[in-house]
Amino acid sequence: MRHKWSIARRLFVAHLLFVLALTAIVGTATFLDARDHAYAEAGRRMAGVATAIADNPLVLDAAATPDPTSTLQPYALNVMRDAGADFITIMAPDRTRWTHPRNEEIGRPYIGSIDAALAGNVYTEVTAGTLGPSVRTIAPVKDAAGNVKALVSAGVTVRTVDVAVSGRLPAVLAIAFALLVGGSVASWLLGRYLRRVTRGWGPEQLAQLFAYYESVLHSVREGVILIDSKGKVVMYNDQAAELLGLAPRETDGDPSDPPSLSELPLASSLQTLFESGRLAHDEIHLTGSRILVVNQGPALGPPTQGRQRDEVFGTVATIRDRTEIESLGSELETMRTLSAALRSQTHEHANRLHTLVSLMELGRTEDALDFATKDLELSQKLTDELVDSVEEPVLSALVMGKAAEAHERGVELVLEAKGSTELAGLAIQDLVTILGNLLDNAIDAAAEAPSPKRVELALHSTGESLEITVQDTGSGVDPRSVDDVFSYGFSTKAPGKYGRGIGLALVRQAVQRLGGTLTITNPGGALFRVVLPSGTKEQF
Structure with missing residues (x-):
C-alpha cells in the first residue's frame, strides 16, 4: 500500500529523528568532554599537591630516618584532609609505603607505575589501586645531588571525579533539551509551511498531479x-x-x-x-x-x-x-455586400421596368427604347470595365458589390487598372481583406463628405509587385493619428452593430504577412497605398 503521509509530516518526522540523534550525539560528546576535563583538572590539582609535598624538606629528612612513618603519616593525613585528596602515599624508591589512608596498607608495596618518577619526572595516570580506580600523580623526592630518595603519590578516586562531573550533568541535559525543543519547533514550523503550500499532499500525489497537469496542458x-x-x-x-x-x-x-x-x-x-x-x-x-x-x-x-x-x-x-474565423468573416462580409448590392439592383431594375412599361402604355415607344438603350449601355460599360480591369473573379465580384453599394450611398467609385491583375502568388483571402476594408473605409469617409463624393481605386501590377491605391474625398486622416489608425480597437466613427476599429488592423496584418508595405497620405482626402510583392501566396 502506498504511503499516504504528506511531505510536511515526512519532513517533520525525519527532522525530529535527526534532532534526536543529534541531541544524543551532542549530549554524549558534551558529557565525555566534561568528564575528560574533570579528569584533567583533577590531575593538575593532584600534581600540585604531590609536587608541593615532594619539595617539603620534611619529607626528605624523614626519608633518611629509620622510621619515616612516624613523622610522615600524621603529616600526610593533615595534607590529604586540607587538599581534598582521597589518598596521599609517600613511599620508598622500592614501592614500600610509608603513609596510607589505611594503616594496614603501610609497609606494603605501592600499586601503580613509578618508572617515570624514578627517572626524576612528575607523572599522572588513571589506574586502580587499593581504593579503586583513581586519578593520581607521582612526584619524586630528590636530594641536593638530584638522587631520588622517596616518591609521593597524591590522588582522588574516579568516583569522586564522577561526582564532580555529575554536577555538570544538568547543564548538559539542558543543552540537549534546548536542541531538541528548538529543532522540534523548527520542524513544526517548516512542516506547517509545507503543508500550506502543498495542501497536505504527499510526493507521490504531487508527482501524479503534475503528470496529469502536464498532459492536460499539452493536450x-x-x-x-x-x-x-x-x-x-x-x-x-x-x-x-x-x-x-x-x-x-x-x-x-x-x-x-x-x-x-x-x-x-x-x-x-x-x-x-x-x-x-x-x-x-x-x-x-x-x-x-x-x-x-x-x-x-x-x-x-x-x-x-x-x-x-x-x-x-x-x-x-x-x-x-481566430485567424480562420476572421478570414471567413471577411468572406461573409463580402457576400453580404454582394447580396445587398443585388437587392439594390433588383429594386432599381424594378423601378426602371415600371418606367419602361409606363412609357409604352403612354405610347411613347421611342422614349422607352432610348431609355432602355442608355441604361443598358451604362450597366454594360461598368461591367465591362470591371471584368476587363480585374481578371480575378472574386475581386471582380467584390469591386462590383462595393461599386453598387457606393452608388446606393451616392458615392462614385472610379476604377483604374494597369498591367495584369492575375495576382500571381498572392492569397485571394488576404487581398479580399485588404481591398474590402480599404474600400469600406473610403466609401464611409466619402459618403460623409460634401460633394464631390468620390472614391478612386487603382490596381497596378508590374509582374514583381501589385500596387493598390484607394483615395477618397473625405476629411482625411489626422496626422497625429497616423500611427494609431492601424491599431486594433482604434476608430474615429461611432460604434456600429459589429464594432469598430478592426478593419484597418486586419489590413496591416495581412500586408505584413504578405511582406508588403502600407502608407497613408492626405492629398485632399485619405490615400492608402499598399505594395505587395508577388509570389507570397499563403495557404489557409
Whole structure:
C-alpha cells in the first residue's frame, strides 16, 4: 500500500529523528568532554599537591630516618584532609609505603607505575589501586645531588571525579533539551509551511498531479501561458508556442530560471497585457500573422485561514486562434455586400421596368427604347470595365458589390487598372481583406463628405509587385493619428452593430504577412497605398 503521509509530516518526522540523534550525539560528546576535563583538572590539582609535598624538606629528612612513618603519616593525613585528596602515599624508591589512608596498607608495596618518577619526572595516570580506580600523580623526592630518595603519590578516586562531573550533568541535559525543543519547533514550523503550500499532499500525489497537469496542458487546443508576479514565463504549452511564435518549451530545462517576458518575441500589445497582469476577457490581439483571442486572470493560491485575501502567484492566460474565423468573416462580409448590392439592383431594375412599361402604355415607344438603350449601355460599360480591369473573379465580384453599394450611398467609385491583375502568388483571402476594408473605409469617409463624393481605386501590377491605391474625398486622416489608425480597437466613427476599429488592423496584418508595405497620405482626402510583392501566396 502506498504511503499516504504528506511531505510536511515526512519532513517533520525525519527532522525530529535527526534532532534526536543529534541531541544524543551532542549530549554524549558534551558529557565525555566534561568528564575528560574533570579528569584533567583533577590531575593538575593532584600534581600540585604531590609536587608541593615532594619539595617539603620534611619529607626528605624523614626519608633518611629509620622510621619515616612516624613523622610522615600524621603529616600526610593533615595534607590529604586540607587538599581534598582521597589518598596521599609517600613511599620508598622500592614501592614500600610509608603513609596510607589505611594503616594496614603501610609497609606494603605501592600499586601503580613509578618508572617515570624514578627517572626524576612528575607523572599522572588513571589506574586502580587499593581504593579503586583513581586519578593520581607521582612526584619524586630528590636530594641536593638530584638522587631520588622517596616518591609521593597524591590522588582522588574516579568516583569522586564522577561526582564532580555529575554536577555538570544538568547543564548538559539542558543543552540537549534546548536542541531538541528548538529543532522540534523548527520542524513544526517548516512542516506547517509545507503543508500550506502543498495542501497536505504527499510526493507521490504531487508527482501524479503534475503528470496529469502536464498532459492536460499539452493536450488542450488552446494556448496556455503561466507568468509569475515578477514577469517570468514559468510555463507554456506547445499550442501557445505555435500561436505566439515561440520556441518549444524545453522540459529538461532549469525551472528555477524561466525566461522573462522581455526576452520573448511577443507582439507589443500581448507583452503589455502580460506585464500588466490585468483581467482580460476575450480580448482580440493581432500578431504578425494571426488574430488571437486572449483571456487572462490571476493565479491564486489555496484559501487559508488568517488571511484577508488569497496569495497571488502570478497570472494565467489562455489564447485561441481566430485567424480562420476572421478570414471567413471577411468572406461573409463580402457576400453580404454582394447580396445587398443585388437587392439594390433588383429594386432599381424594378423601378426602371415600371418606367419602361409606363412609357409604352403612354405610347411613347421611342422614349422607352432610348431609355432602355442608355441604361443598358451604362450597366454594360461598368461591367465591362470591371471584368476587363480585374481578371480575378472574386475581386471582380467584390469591386462590383462595393461599386453598387457606393452608388446606393451616392458615392462614385472610379476604377483604374494597369498591367495584369492575375495576382500571381498572392492569397485571394488576404487581398479580399485588404481591398474590402480599404474600400469600406473610403466609401464611409466619402459618403460623409460634401460633394464631390468620390472614391478612386487603382490596381497596378508590374509582374514583381501589385500596387493598390484607394483615395477618397473625405476629411482625411489626422496626422497625429497616423500611427494609431492601424491599431486594433482604434476608430474615429461611432460604434456600429459589429464594432469598430478592426478593419484597418486586419489590413496591416495581412500586408505584413504578405511582406508588403502600407502608407497613408492626405492629398485632399485619405490615400492608402499598399505594395505587395508577388509570389507570397499563403495557404489557409
